[in-house]
Amino acid sequence: MKENSAKKKIFITTFVAGFLIFGVWALLYYDKNINLRAISLSKIVKNREDPKNVKCDVIQNIGKNGLLSMEMVIPCEDEGQLADLNKKMYMIKSDFLTNLDQTEVDEWIRNGKFGVIKTELLKIVNHYTDKPVENLYFESFISR
Numbered sequence: 001m002k003e004n005s006a007k008k009k010i011f012i013t014t015f016v017a018g019f020l021i022f023g024v025w026a027l028l029y030y031d032k033n034i035n036l037r038a039i040s041l042s043k044i045v046k047n048r049e050d051p052k053n054v055k056c057d058v059i060q061n062i063g064k065n066g067l068l069s070m071e072m073v074i075p076c077e078d079e080g081q082l083a084d085l086n087k088k089m090y091m092i093k094s095d096f097l098t099n100l101d102q103t104e105v106d107e108w109i110r111n112g113k114f115g116v117i118k119t120e121l122l123k124i125v126n127h128y129t130d131k132p133v134e135n136l137y138f139e140s141f142i143s144r
Contacts, residue, residue: 052075052076052077052078052079052082053073053074053075053076054073054074054076054082054085054086054089055071055072055073055074055139056071056072056073056074056089056092056093057069057070057071057072058070058072058093058096058097060096060097060100060102060105061102062102062103062105062106062109062143066106066109066143066144067143067144068105068109068141068142068143069140069141069142069143069144070138070140070141070142071138071139071140071141072121072136072137072138072139073136073137073138073139074125074133074135074136074137075133075135075136075137076133077131080130080131081129081130081131081133084129084130084131085125085129085133088128088129091128092124092125092128095124095127095128096120096121096124099124100120105117109143114138114141118136118138121136122135122136
């Protein structure tokens with residue numbers, strides 16, 4: 001019996017040592033080829049399909065117990081418009097959240113009047129921007 005437990009200890013010790021040696025080798029090998037430390041410390045950059053788009057997420061309470069979650073994309077004509085929208089996006093979101101009536105938005109959603117919501121959003125966006133925005137798109141529109 002003692003012989004079996006000694007064999008198990010040797011097996012486990014050998015397995016753990018082999019695993020550690022393999023881990024150190026893999027880290028050194030991949031660190032030279034990929035530079036894992038540089039990747040792990042670098043800032044994560046999201047790959048956007050079109051850098052001239054401004055993306056915006058808005059979550060708003062609607063109705064009595066409802067919730068509206070929208071992801072919008074606003075295409076920009078040039079870098080100036082892009083910078084202007086990025087700078088003023090917090091005001092646009094704040095205006096949408098505070099100045100649109102929650103029950104009215106809930107009614108628009110229940111009646112399928114998504115064009116009205118889009119029109120109201122465009123009015124708010126164009127109120128704050130120097131150069132008017134012609135259109136915006138919804139990547140997601142979830143009402144619960």
